[in-house]
Amino acid sequence: MLKFYYNPLSPNTRRVWLTLLEKEIDFEPVLIKLDGDQLQEEFVTINPFHHIPVVVDDGFRVVESLAIMDYLEAKYPTPAMLPSEPQVLAKVRMVQLVAGNELFPQIISLIYESEDSPQAVLAKQHIAKVLQFFTQVLGDCSFFGNEQLTLADIVAGISILSLPSLGVNLSDYPRLEEWSERLIQRPAWQKTKLSSEEFELFKERVRALVRLHTNKANQNK
Ligand SMILES: N[C@@H](CCC(=O)N[C@@H](CS)C(=O)NCC(=O)O)C(=O)O
Secondary structure, eight states, rough: EEEEOOTTTOOHHHHHHHHHHTOOOOEEEEEEEEGGGSSSHHHHHHHHTTOSSSSEETTTTEEEEHHHHHHHEEESSSSSOOOSHHHHHHHHHHHHHHHIIIIIIHHHHHHHSOOTHHHHHHHHHHHHHHHHHHHHTTTTTTBBTTTTTOOHHHHHHHHHHHEEEEEEEEGGGGHHHHHHHHHEEEEEEHHOOOOOHHHHHHHHHHHHHHHHHHHHHTOOO
């Protein structure tokens, strides 16, 4: 059976977890505690970069959440979560990448920086730009793949659903707000959503990691 190395607090892990659940793929979960399990020899042999998620399917190992999602889509094509029509596929890929490259780093800033700092203000401005862009791309459709739930809805949804808890109200973006309500009603999303205690724990982990990386960067100066 497919082995899924995960931690419920990790957003990259939840991308894969949601894909597995939406596609109703049987899997064996392997919990990796991010306070050291990921550095153990057994895990580093599977992923030398010591990151989750990882899947091992019949002995075939895949790392990197987006690559894993593509693998699952190709191997378990029903229900289809990547459109084949060129423009819809481009929309889906674009949303996945904008969510990862433009939105997620600003979410990390919001978690790390103090609320009224200039960095937090800049992060909120950038997030507003992304939300306007996503509103335009979504148009009148139910999902980013028009009427079909796609891998883009998963990647963008994980970040966008966390925004209200970080002080970014979605009510200025009614189409996105309706879309996020459609997502959260789905059983897979109910199952993987973080409680407020878990979200606080996630924020603590992010702060600790940013501090660690900042200290390392300062030591290397
Ligand atoms: N680009 C990777 C990033 C994976 C990643 O950063 N995972 C984090 C959890 S969200 C992790 O495993 N961190 C532990 C570590 O780096 O030691 C992906 O999309 O899968």
